[in-house]
Every structure is written in C-alpha cells, then in structure tokens.
Amino acid sequence: MLNDFKKFALKGNVVDLAVGVIIGAAFGKIVSSLVEDVIMPLIGLLLGGISFTNLQFTLGDAVVKYGNFIQTIVDFFIVAFSIFIFIRVFNRLQRKKATEEIAEPAKPTREEELLTEIRDLLKAQK
Numbered sequence: 254m255l256n257d258f259k260k261f262a263l264k265g266n267v268v269d270l271a272v273g274v275i276i277g278a279a280f281g282k283i284v285s286s287l288v289e290d291v292i293m294p295l296i297g298l299l300l301g302g303i304s305f306t307n308l309q310f311t312l313g314d315a316v317v318k319y320g321n322f323i324q325t326i327v328d329f330f331i332v333a334f335s336i337f338i339f340i341r342v343f344n345r346l347q348r349k350k351a352t353e354e355i356a357e358p359a360k361p362t363r364e365e366e367l368l369t370e371i372r373d374l375l376k377a378q379k
Contacts, residue, residue, distance in 0.1 A: 281332060288328040296327075 261267065289306075297303045308320025361369070 280335075284332045284335060285328055288324065288331055292331070293324055293327065 293305050297305060305320040305324045306318075308323070309316055309318040311317075
C-alpha cells in the first residue's frame with residue numbers, strides 16, 4: 254500500500270496539481286489585495302465615498318454584512334477574468350507554436366539531396 258501511495262503521490266500530474274493550487278492561492282491573495290486596497294476604494298469614491306466593507310444592517314441580534322459579500326463577488330469576478338485572460342493568452346501561444354512546428358517542413362538530409370540529384374540525372378539521361 255505504501256508503494257502504491259508513493260507512485261500516486263509522485264506522479265507528474267499530482268505534483269503539477271499541487272504546484273497549481275499553491276500558486277493559485279498566492280495569486281488569489283494578490284487579487285484580493287488589489288480588490289480590497291485599490292479597486293473597491295476607487296469604486297466607493299465614485300459612488301460618493303461609500304465603503305463597501307462598512308455596509309451592513311442589523312436584524313434582531315444578527316448583523317448582516319452585505320458589503321463584505323459585494324466585495325467578495327467583485328473579488329471573484331476579477332480572479333475569474335484574470336484566469337480567463339491568462340488561459341486565453343496561453344492557448345494562443347500554444348496554437349502559434351503548433352502552427353510554426355507544422356509550417357516548417359523538414360529539410361532533406363545531405364544523403365537525400367544526393368539521391369535526388371542522382372534520380373534527376375537518371376531521368377535526364379532517358
């Protein structure tokens with residue numbers, strides 16, 4: 254069972270997934286900071302100085318902080334849009350690379366060139 258687990262854990266896909274999750278978490282923190290510290294204050298300023306984090310209402314003993322919810326939604330859309338743009342650019346680069354590989358025909362070797370010359374000389378003698 255230990256050997257099976259080692260095979261599973263050390264597969265390339267699992268390691269790639271782990272790296273992706275770690276980078277994704279770090280990227281999420283960067284975007285969250287961008288939203289909280291840059292974008293939302295500017296949106297609040299445009300709306301007359303409203304701070305979304307302070308938007309809340311009280312219902313009985315419960316405090317409903319809908320401003321944090323609005324900020325989380327904006328955060329989500331910015332993260333989703335950033336990932337969409339990244340994947341789109343990555344896919345374009347992959348397609349461009351694949352097109353370049355297909356577009357370049359293989360150059361004949363020196364041996365193939367000599368054989369082609371011999372063939373052409375034999376055709377010319379007929």
